[in-house]
Structures are given as C-alpha cells and as structure tokens.
Amino acid sequence: MRIQTNATDRLREFNIKPSLQRIAVMNYLLENYTHPTADTIFNSLYQYIPTLSKTTVYNTLKLLVKHGAIIEITIDDKNVRYDADIRQHAHFKCKSCSCLYDIPIKKSKLMMIKKTGNLEITESHLYYKGYCEKCNKN
Amino acid sequence: MRIQTNATDRLREFNIKPSLQRIAVMNYLLENYTHPTADTIFNSLYQYIPTLSKTTVYNTLKLLVKHGAIIEITIDDKNVRYDADIRQHAHFKCKSCSCLYDIPIKKSKLMMIKKTGNLEITESHLYYKGYCEKCNKN
DNA sequence: ATTATTTATTGTAATGATTACAAATTTGAT
DNA sequence: ATCAAATTTGTAATCATTACAATAAATAAT
Numbered sequence: 118m119r120i121q122t123n124a125t126d127r128l129r130e131f132n133i134k135p136s137l138q139r140i141a142v143m144n145y146l147l148e149n150y151t152h153p154t155a156d157t158i159f160n161s162l163y164q165y166i167p168t169l170s171k172t173t174v175y176n177t178l179k180l181l182v183k184h185g186a187i188i189e190i191t192i193d194d195k196n197v198r199y200d201a202d203i204r205q206h207a208h209f210k211c212k213s214c215s216c217l218y219d220i221p222i223k224k225s226k227l228m229m230i231k232k233t234g235n236l237e238i239t240e241s242h243l244y245y246k247g248y249c250e251k252c253n254k255n
Numbered sequence: 256m257r258i259q260t261n262a263t264d265r266l267r268e269f270n271i272k273p274s275l276q277r278i279a280v281m282n283y284l285l286e287n288y289t290h291p292t293a294d295t296i297f298n299s300l301y302q303y304i305p306t307l308s309k310t311t312v313y314n315t316l317k318l319l320v321k322h323g324a325i326i327e328i329t330i331d332d333k334n335v336r337y338d339a340d341i342r343q344h345a346h347f348k349c350k351s352c353s354c355l356y357d358i359p360i361k362k363s364k365l366m367m368i369k370k371t372g373n374l375e376i377t378e379s380h381l382y383y384k385g386y387c388e389k390c391n392k393n
Numbered sequence: 394a395t396t397a398t399t400t401a402t403t404g405t406a407a408t409g410a411t412t413a414c415a416a417a418t419t420t421g422a423t
Numbered sequence: 424a425t426c427a428a429a430t431t432t433g434t435a436a437t438c439a440t441t442a443c444a445a446t447a448a449a450t451a452a453t
Contacts, residue, residue, distance in 0.1 A: 138401085172404075172441080176402080191329050193329065194327065196439060197332050209374070235388040237391050238384070240383070241381065241382065242330075242382040245380075246378040247378065274431085292410090311432070313410095313411065332439095332440090334409090334410060
C-alpha cells in the first residue's frame with residue numbers, strides 16, 4: 118500500500134488535518150471504488166497499520182462525510198457504504214447477491230426540486246434495486 | 256384502533272394471507288404516513304394486542320415488503336422506515352432533527368435509466384438530505 | 394527545548410436494531 | 424375432531440455502530 122499525495126490533497130481540500138490514519142482511509146477509498154463498509158476498510162488497512170483501531174476508522178469516516186470529502190451510501194439496510202466519488206451518480210444494489218454498482222445519470226436529474234421556503238438540501242441520492250445481470254439468469 | 260377492511264384488501268391485493276397481526280401492521284401503516292420504524296409500530300400496536308411479539312412485526316414487515324405491499328426506506332443509517340405509500344415519491348431527511356418528509360416528484364423522474372442487458376430494476380428511491388425549515392433558522 | 398494544552402487515536406464495553414431458532418399456537422383440510 | 428402446514432411467540436444471538444475514558448501525539452506557550 119502506497120499512500121498517495123492525492124489523499125492528502127483531498128483532505129486538505131476539505132479542511133481536514135491529515136494524519137496517518139486519515140490519509141490511509143482516504144487513500145483506500147480513492148483507490149477502491151467498491152463502496153466498502155467501515156469493516157472492510159478496517160480489515161484492509163489493519164495489515165499495514167497494526168495499531169489501527171476500528172473506532173478510528175468509524176471516527177474518520179464520519180469526519181470525512183461531515184466535511185464532504187466522501188459520501189455515505191445507505192442503500193443497504195445492513196451497513197453503511199462509503200464512496201470517494203463525490204460527483205452525482207446513482208447506485209444499484211442487487212437484491213439477490215447484494216452487489217453494488219454505480220449508475221451514471223444526467224447531472225440535471227437529481228438536484229431539480231422546488232425550494233420550499235427555508236428547506237436546505239445538501240445531498241441527493243438515487244438508489245435503484247433489482248436483480249443484476251448474473252442473478253437474473255436464474 | 257379500528258381495523259379497517261382496506262388493510263385486508265391491500266394484503267389480498269398482494270397475495271398475503273390476512274391474519275390479525277398482519278392486518279394490524281398493514282392498517283397501522285395505512286393510517287400513519289409517518290414512515291415509522293418497526294419499533295414504533297410494535298409499541299403502538301402492543302397496547303391493543305398485548306400478545307404481539309416484536310419478531311412478528313419484523314417478520315410481517317419483511318413479508319409485506321417482499322410482496323410489494325409496502326416499501327422500505329433506507330434513508331437513515333440507524334433503522335429502516337416503512338411506508339404504505341407505494342406511489343413514486345421522494346423523501347427528505349433533516350440531518351439536524353432527523354425528521355422525515357415526503358417530497359412529490361414528477362413520475363417520469365425516477366424510472367428513466369437505460370436498460371443494460373439483463374439488469375432488472377424493480378425499485379427506485381430518491382432521497383434528499385439537508386436541513387428542514389425549522390432547523391435552518393439556527 | 395520543556396512544559397502545558399489541545400487534538401487524535403486506541404481499546405473496551407455498551408447500545409440497539411435485526412435475525413435465528415425452537416416451541417407454542419392457530420388455521421385449514423380431511 | 425385430527426393431522427399437517429402455516430403463523431406467531433419469546434429468548435438468545437449477532438453484528439454494526441457508538442460511548443467513553445485512557446493513552447499518545449501534535450501544537451502552542453513559556
């Protein structure tokens with residue numbers, strides 16, 4: 118595992134003070150666009166940083182989300198998934214095998230809702246569920 | 256609490272054999288468009304059906320979702336919310352007070368994605384997050 | 394540079410939603 | 424009424440996430 122400077126850059130861009138642990142988590146998400154869970158991230162990093170604590174991973178992810186450096190995907194009722202791709206895109210989850218894909222969308226699609234008074238919308242998420250190509254053959 | 260026939264009708268419509276417990280859960284959701292959690296539903300019904308088990312509520316909700324009689328809302332990372340309004344609409348959750356609203360949308364908005372081979376989409380969910388009018392005044 | 398103060402990390406224990414499972418009850422058919 | 428299948432129940436387990444207090448590291452002040 119090579120810690121790249123762009124993880125640090127992303128942190129700085131979102132006003133997060135870089136630390137070994139934060140850089141490692143950010144870097145993992147930048148290198149793995151697989152929508153990993155906190156647990157997956159912890160297990161992957163733990164072999165390289167044996168002092169890493171799972172709490173730190175949770176704390177760091179929460180911090181990154183709060184600052185907007187990553188997004189939280191709640192398509193699954195089991196656990197939260199994380200995504201360093203902060204551009205607008207949709208997600209698809211297979212109800213059979215639980216695989217999770219990105220789905221490109223026209224950027225106009227999501228943010229267009231009428232402002233009602235003081236309501237402030239900061240995020241929008243489009244989730245599709247169904248059966249993936251592989252599972253659909255059954 | 257009066258158990259209405261339209262709960263039974265909804266169950267029959269989705270090929271679910273009605274029982275006292277299933278009718279009660281279905282009816283609660285038809286009368287309370289508040290996106291309740293399983294726990295809220297259990298506590299509300301428990302006073303009228305003291306033999307009710309929380310497992311039954313979970314089982315029933317899962318059954319209703321599987322048959323399409325209700326939908327599951329995973330906008331919150333804490334617990335699943337349930338909704339008897341199965342028409343296409345979006346949801347908004349306040350990141351400050353956690354309140355949850357319906358947001359009407361044009362029906363064309365959600366289902367329009369290109370079919371990629373055998374991928375079968377059965378549900379789509381549009382979630383907005385931000386700060387509600389009340390919380391935004393701070 | 395040394396100490397003081399703040400900030401970040403760690404480990405353990407607690408919480409809380411959901412599920413597994415086996416026993417008890419109810420339903421429906423004969 | 425009797426048997427089998429379906430449903431409900433209660434308890435215990437699971438598992439993701441958080442609380443919290445202790446330790447360590449980074450930063451600021453003397």
